[in-house]
Amino acid sequence: MGEVLLVAAFALTALMATAVVLTRDPVRQAIVLSGYGLSLGVLFVTLQAPDVAMAQLAVGTVMVPLMVMLAVAAIRRHQRKDGP
Amino acid sequence: MIAATLVMLAGALLPCLLATVRGKPVDRLVGLVAAGPVAALVLLLLAAAYGRSAYLDVALIAALLSFAGSLVYARFLGRTL
């Protein structure tokens, strides 16, 4: 049973990682990235690494998304109006 | 207990996360907002399944911070920063 859980957690993580890469718009990608962070947290606990899971959740839920969104906001302010 | 965790993982967390990978940003955000507490619940069940009360801290962090995390997007998708 424990192995099934591991397989499920690995599969979920691989799926979400692929989804993050394939999402091209930064705003949408950031949301998927947050989801990926959650799935990594769950996987790390199933791999018996609560310390790492906690670090991943702490960084991945607020810090990195906030940085990405602030960067996107800053870039929008400066991008050329006629730009692509 | 592990079976219950598995059910939560496949039956609740997976759909929530799937919701984050499609649609407009707001639709995705709904999935993420739901996924936070579900992930905390999964972590809670895992702590029980492995019989380790030490793992509960992880669930605590997930529950606490995932709310703040969804606020990030709520702010940015709203009218102003």
Next chain:
Amino acid sequence: MLSPVELAIAVPFLAAMVLAGAGRWLPRVVVDAVAMGATLAVTGLLGAVLWEAVRYGTVVVWVGGWRPHGGVSTGIPLVADPFATALALVVAVLTVAALLFSWRYFTEVQAVFHTLMLLFLGAMCAFALTGDLFDAFVFFELMSAVAYVLTGYRADEARSVHGGLNFGVVNSLAAYLSLTGIALLYGRTGELGFAAVGEQIRAAGGPDTGVRVAFALVCTGFLVKAAAVPFHFWLADAHAVAPTPVCVLFSGIMVELGVYAVARTYWTVLGGAEETTARALAVFGGTTMLLGGVMCLLQRHIKRLLAYSTVSHVGLLVTCVALARADALAGGAFYLIGHAGVKGALFVGAGALLNRFETVDEHELRGRGRDMRVTSCLFLLGGLALAGLPPGGMWLGKVLAEHAAPHGWWWLTVLGVLASGLTGGAVLRVWLRVFRGAGRRPAGQAGEREAGETAAPTPRVPWLMLAPGLLLLAGGLLVAVLLSGPEVLRGARTFTTGYAGTVLHGRPSLAHAGRLPELWTASALVKGLAGVTAALAVAALAVWGRRVPPAARARPVWSALHTLHSGHVGDYVAWLLAGIVLFTLLVIV
């Protein structure tokens, strides 16, 4: 009580923290003094450690006192063998020169520049001295993170931040690939120390395919730092835009530390002298020598030109590692130190031009440097030294490498002359155009203006800026005379033998000194003069030889080369991946 080795790491970091915390309230002169004081202290400490290592053998310090029992430990060793310590000392000396150059002139944001330089110094020393694979990764990342910031330091210049971003993405990815290799090695051996991993692999009967792939992954991470072709794309983008004192460190030692790490991993993990690995390193080293030289000659942006010349010279260092012999490594050491001095001096010269004229475009500057006698001297002597003028360290290093090469390696001599001719020729061409006003003004659009690094252009270049250049140049030209050849050879032998025994079992490490081949022979001098002659010919052809038929016919090749160096981060990463596969294939098949 901390040992001198630990102090050499602690001092720059503590000084950096003082400047980072209190920098906004300290007057500029205090900031300069603290940074310089800390760097001089590190130089002194490392000098003492080097003396001890050369005299009594490798100094091994286990951080936190986690000494090994029965050949195993849970801690991290700092291994100060003569080579590692000498490299750290080169870092410290170059940092002194860089700080002198920027003394009171470099425009400032608080004390951030000095803090970053000190962090850079500490990170490179720790990287050179550590005896642990994962610790090497951590300090590699610290060194890289500081380097990205220093590259983008002039954040108001588009080229700076663009170059910094390319540098950051490529190097970070390389570090993660290295870490992947480290994880694979850990899975195989269950150990992280260089020595412990090597012992496990030897105990298991030598490396198999899995270990070789892991080794290749670790090495490609370091080869990206070393800018071996095709991992070299980031280097010119970063060097062309980084502030001058930073370039001195980048070209002089950071890139070379990548080669050092490859050599360290090669000897400790695989035991050195693997035929397949030697072939892989030789292929990459040779290609790097040639392409770097060609790209160097094609540039008109002087800092970019110097950056590509570094690529070419690193190729020879990689080839020295491929030769896998102590005398070749001794040659590599001479070459590295000679190059560090000469290239540092040339970047100082380029910085002097930039601060006076606000451009380093060769065509823009044509004839404008006539009254800059010292800078002119730097470029002339620097160009000749790059081409291998005896008794420079680069001449000696190349002679030793060629002497150590076995029969099938005739190409090394050919490439050696070519690389000398192209890189030295390019610098001599700059000297002719900028300082002698030679040749006609070539057609083509005007170069881009750049902001100088001083608050206002400096009509007379101050002595404090040029002095470090002169000292470095003198050092680079006199290495062969200043350093004792037998001791360098002894260092090389210590590097290649007995590492695990010294680190894990406390066995003495001192190899016997041995003798270098006779240097002042006619053939060695002829080799040096051949490089110089080639450089002079290339420079003369480039300036006066209009419409040389072969050059005109090859124009599509040049423009294709320019297109390849596109500044597109996706291209760079694609090349990185392909290069890794090629290198790994060469290592395992």
Next chain:
Amino acid sequence: MNAVRGLRLCLLAAGSLGFAVLFTLAVLDLPPFGGNFHPYGDRAVRASLLRGTPNTVSSVNFDQRSLDTLGEELILVASALGAVVLLRAVRREEEDEPARHHLGPADVFDALRVTGYPLLPVTVLVGVYIVAHGQLSPGGGFQGGVVLGTALHLLYLTGDYPALARIRPVPLFEVGETAAAAVFVVLALAFAGQVIASNVAVGVEVGCAFVLVLAKFFEQALLIRVPA
């Protein structure tokens, strides 16, 4: 342009294929997943229990391999400095006063504010707990430090930027960050084994560093503008 893109994709395809094969080869030579061969890990557990640190991960991080953690903390310092250098207002850019941006509570739903403000002290408490218990239970200076840094930004997320800017004097955080890092340099090299003290130093450092980095991002996103 298209030729270049084609070349790029070809390289990528060839590289990916080759890498997949080589990586699989390497992986097949590893011991199978979940195996029992962990000599270093076993030694680390024994050493940690001998030193009386129940959380062996903390013991490895702050005692046995403290040099790694030292490098990691300095990377954080470097990135905070990097944010200062890279995201400063340069030349003709102007920086607004934070107070001018009254993008205040009016734009956040009341429900969010009612839930968010009470969360602030709770989060601070949890952060302190995670730092303080780092040597006993999962967690430690890094995790707790990030939680503390996050707590501060709840003020912005549920309220307004001026409120955040008021309780975040940048020089003070700089001093706190570098002092904590300096303390950790000394602890890691000279007094390895002080796991509790190391946790506190790292906690302060990480919290301050993340606040500083985000402060610079906020300035770029909200305050700095290029006059037309």
Next chain:
Amino acid sequence: MAWAAYLVAGWILLAGIYGIVTSRNLVHVVVCLSVAQSATYLLLLSVGFRQGATAPVFSDIRPGRRVVDPVVQAMTLTDVVVGATVTALLLALAVQVAKRRGTVDPDALRTLER
């Protein structure tokens, strides 16, 4: 199938690299780089995993229980921090590229060579 866990790490690494190479947005590049890095977390923790063992935290269990490798966990922890900081630095550089060049599309950025 005992090696599948490692292969997942390889897949994620390649996915991240694919994202970087084909990206049209520098922010996307940086996020893909962090995905590629997360492959190293997976690989490290998988290498240190031990069947039927629990976390090496002896607060609520007795010494003597089978535990997984703490060294890889410490390494991964360091790696997570490094990843977050590198992401911050590269995002800062991307913001400045957008300001100086007016675009974040790598295809539209001019070459640095001349």
